[in-house]
């Protein structure tokens with residue numbers, strides 16, 4: 001019984017020691033209209049989803065704002081998006 005307890009304690013300790021690895025990837029671009037640079041930060045997982053492209057960007061970046069997703073879709077910075085979407 002004592003050795004079993006030791007194993008449980010050991011496994012608990014390991015779980016605490018392992019930190020979740022969340023690598024961030026910055027996707028940078030220039031606005032296709034005004035040339036202003038924009039940057040969208042995604043996790044490595046989200047970046048892979050985008051690169052593979054077998055799911056919609058709305059699903060891959062569900063935690064991001066619509067403006068951030070639009071940067072990647074249309075290449076327009078957030079300022080130009082506001083300008084265009086207000087006009088049309």
Ligand SMILES: [Zn+2]
Nearest residue numbers: 031034077080
């Ligand atoms: Zn712009």
